[in-house]
Amino acid sequence: MRYTKYVVLVLVILSLSVPVVLAQDGGEGLTIGFSQIGSESAWRTAFTNAVQAEAAARGINLLFSDAQQEQENQIAAINAWIAQGDVDAIILAPVVTTGWDEVLMEAKDAGIPVVIVDRNVDADPSLYVTRVSSDFVHEGRLAAAWLVQATSGQCNIVELYGTVGSAAAEDRATGFREVIALFPGMQIIRSQTGNFVRTEGKQVMQSFLSAEDPANICAVWAHNDDMAIGAIEAIKEAGLAPGKDILIVSVDAIPDIFDALDAGETNATVELSPYMGGPAFDAVVATLNGEELPKWIPVGGKLYTSRAAYEADRK
Numbered sequence: 001m002r003y004t005k006y007v008v009l010v011l012v013i014l015s016l017s018v019p020v021v022l023a024q025d026g027g028e029g030l031t032i033g034f035s036q037i038g039s040e041s042a043w044r045t046a047f048t049n050a051v052q053a054e055a056a057a058r059g060i061n062l063l064f065s066d067a068q069q070e071q072e073n074q075i076a077a078i079n080a081w082i083a084q085g086d087v088d089a090i091i092l093a094p095v096v097t098t099g100w101d102e103v104l105m106e107a108k109d110a111g112i113p114v115v116i117v118d119r120n121v122d123a124d125p126s127l128y129v130t131r132v133s134s135d136f137v138h139e140g141r142l143a144a145a146w147l148v149q150a151t152s153g154q155c156n157i158v159e160l161y162g163t164v165g166s167a168a169a170e171d172r173a174t175g176f177r178e179v180i181a182l183f184p185g186m187q188i189i190r191s192q193t194g195n196f197v198r199t200e201g202k203q204v205m206q207s208f209l210s211a212e213d214p215a216n217i218c219a220v221w222a223h224n225d226d227m228a229i230g231a232i233e234a235i236k237e238a239g240l241a242p243g244k245d246i247l248i249v250s251v252d253a254i255p256d257i258f259d260a261l262d263a264g265e266t267n268a269t270v271e272l273s274p275y276m277g278g279p280a281f282d283a284v285v286a287t288l289n290g291e292e293l294p295k296w297i298p299v300g301g302k303l304y305t306s307r308a309a310y311e312a313d314r315k
């Protein structure tokens with residue numbers, strides 16, 4: 001009995017120094033709301049599938065909400081999760097950068113941690129746990145650097161812009177412009193949004209080809225592979241050879257773009273990994289267990305000009 005008070009003292013000290021584990025390592029048993037942008041591209045669908053597969057493998061109950069490209073749908077989904085109090089955390093892939101402060105504040109006040117994935121928000125970083133994403137500015141720089149070397153710094157470029165106001169489009173545009181600004185022979189002669197959608201990319205490319213003398217277009221810079229594939233169709237229908245008469249560089253590294261690379265109909269793609277679910281769930285578990293996280297968990301990607309190079313990196 002005389003040791004009892006020491007045992008109690010040791011237990012109290014241990015309880016103060018060891019964080020209480022609230023979530024299993026992989027997140028088993030957690031309920032997490034995932035607000036996804038939509039299904040505008042093959043990359044987005046691969047990303048959704050990867051997050052759902054990762055949740056299933058970890059025993060996480062994932063509540064999936066497809067916003068169909070509308071920010072108001074994302075805000076409504078998050079508000080519903082907050083009101084119902086049925087989620088341990090929220091993962092948000094935001095369609096645009098602005099307009100998130102209020103709903104993030106509500107989640108914070110309700111004690112529900114939010115992890116941002118893929119695109120960025122401009123909200124106060126104290127309102128979310130962390131952001132798991134690639135460096136979109138770097139992706140734009142990589143695409144531009146490849147085009148500079150492929151054209152010896154002489155090229156009239158048409159740009160298929162992603163969703164206006166999205167971090168993926170705005171940052172890729174910024175990175176690309178930073179690099180071509182160093183080369184007086186490189187200029188963007190036309191730029192229009194195709195909203196990351198294949199059919200819209202095709203329509204915009206058709207309008208570029210009618211507005212410009214096609215011989216004056218040296219290259220297409222597409223903010224994603226789907227729009228690049230739309231551009232390939234438009235270029236072929238105009239009687240030109242994509243990848244030869246007009247060079248093409250884009251982002252995502254989806255399976256279809258490697259078929260186009262095999263056929264010599266496009267020239268380069270910058271990889272965007274769809275496997276961000278794992279690090280996002282890890283971040284949820286870590287924050288529920290009281291760990292501090294950096295505000296950005298980067299996911300890397302390289303530029304590829306062939307399937308062989310891409311596959312070699314996966315061996």
Ligand code: AHR
Nearest residue numbers: 040041043044168196224
């Ligand atoms: O936010 C990432 C971008 O969104 C992808 O590059 C594009 O395919 C998707 O629609």
